[in-house]
Amino acid sequence: MTWVSVVQLGSGADRGANLEAIEKSLRTAAGAGSAFAFLPEASIYRGPYDPAYVEADDGPALRRIAGLARELRLAVVLGGAWTPSGDAAHAYNSCLVFDRSGRIAARYRKVHLFRLDRTDEPADDEAAFTAPGDDTAVVRAGDITLGLSICYDLRFPALYRNLAAAGATVLSVPANFSAYTGPAHWEALLRARAIENLCYVLAPAQIGTDSTGFSAYGHSLVVDPWGTVVARADDAPAVLTVDLDPEAVRVRRNELRSLQHDRPDVYAHPARIEELDG
Numbered sequence: 001m002t003w004v005s006v007v008q009l010g011s012g013a014d015r016g017a018n019l020e021a022i023e024k025s026l027r028t029a030a031g032a033g034s035a036f037a038f039l040p041e042a043s044i045y046r047g048p049y050d051p052a053y054v055e056a057d058d059g060p061a062l063r064r065i066a067g068l069a070r071e072l073r074l075a076v077v078l079g080g081a082w083t084p085s086g087d088a089a090h091a092y093n094s095c096l097v098f099d100r101s102g103r104i105a106a107r108y109r110k111v112h113l114f115r116l117d118r119t120d121e122p123a124d125d126e127a128a129f130t131a132p133g134d135d136t137a138v139v140r141a142g143d144i145t146l147g148l149s150i151c152y153d154l155r156f157p158a159l160y161r162n163l164a165a166a167g168a169t170v171l172s173v174p175a176n177f178s179a180y181t182g183p184a185h186w187e188a189l190l191r192a193r194a195i196e197n198l199c200y201v202l203a204p205a206q207i208g209t210d211s212t213g214f215s216a217y218g219h220s221l222v223v224d225p226w227g228t229v230v231a232r233a234d235d236a237p238a239v240l241t242v243d244l245d246p247e248a249v250r251v252r253r254n255e256l257r258s259l260q261h262d263r264p265d266v267y268a269h270p271a272r273i274e275e276l277d278g
C-alpha cells in the first residue's frame with residue numbers, strides 16, 4: 001500500500017507566498033504519513049510569463065522544494081514549473097519528480113499546449129510563451145508506476161494509453177484547469193482516463209483567479225482504477241490523503257482485459273470512407 005497526498009493550492013504571482021503554502025502542504029502530507037505529495041501545475045508561480053522565473057534544476061525555488069523533500073523524506077511530484085528550453089521567450093512547462101533525498105529523478109515536459117478561443121474573452125494561448133515537449137515518461141517507484149502528464153494533456157487519450165503501455169498504474173494529472181471548461185469536462189475526462197486504462201488518477205488542481213484573469217476550477221480529484229471517485233476537494237486549499245492499493249489495479253485488469261484488446265495496429269490506418277447514395 002502506498003499513501004499519497006494530492007494538494008490543492010491557490011498560487012499567485014507572489015513566489016514567496018506560494019513557496020510558504022507549498023511548504024505547509026508538504027509538512028501536512030508528511031505528517032499524514034504519505035510517501036508522495038502531488039502538487040498542481042503552476043505551483044511556484046501563477047501569473048504572466050516572466051523569463052526571470054524560468055529555473056534550471058539548481059534554481060532557488062526548485063532547491064527549496066528539493067530541501068523539503070529531503071528533510072521530510074517525501075517524494076514530491078511538482079506538477080508544472082517553467083524550465084529552460086534554450087529560448088528565453090519560451091520555457092518548457094515541466095513536471096519534476098523529486099525523490100525523497102531531494103534529487104530530481106524524473107521529468108516530463110508538457111506536450112500539448114492549451115489554447116482556448118472564447119468569443120467573449122481574450123484567447124488563452126500557452127504556446128505564446130511555452131515550448132512543447134516531445135516525449136513521454138513513467139516513473140517506477142516501488143509498488144506503483146507513475147505516468148506523467150500535465151493539465152490540457154488530459155484531452156489526449158493516446159498519451160495515457162502510451163503511459164499505460166509502459167506500465168503506468170497511477171496517472172498524474174496536475175492542473176490549472178479553467179473554470180470555464182472545468183464544470184463540464186474535468187471530472188468526466190479524469191474518470192474516463194482511469195476507466196479506460198484501469199489506473200488510479202491523481203489530479204491536484206489550482207483554485208482562484210490569477211493576475212492575468214485566468215480562473216481555475218479547483219475540484220482536485222482522486223479516482224480509483226474502476227473510475228470511482230475516492231477523494232475530492234471543492235474550491236478551497238486542501239490536502240487529500242489516500243492509500244493506493246497496487247493490487248486493485250491488478251484485480252481490475254484481470255476482470256476486464258480492455259488493455260489487452262487494444263488494436264493500435266488497426267487504428268494506425270485511416271478509416272475507409274464509404275458513401276451511402278440515395
Ligand SMILES: O=C(O)CNC(=O)[C@H](CS)NC(=O)CCC(=O)C(=O)O
Nearest residue numbers: 042114124126151152176177178181
Ligand atoms: O501558464 C502556466 O503557468 C501554466 N499553464 C497553464 O496553466 C495552462 C495554460 S493557461 N492551463 C491549462 O492547460 C488548462 C487546460 C484547460 O483548462 C482545459 O483543457 O480545459
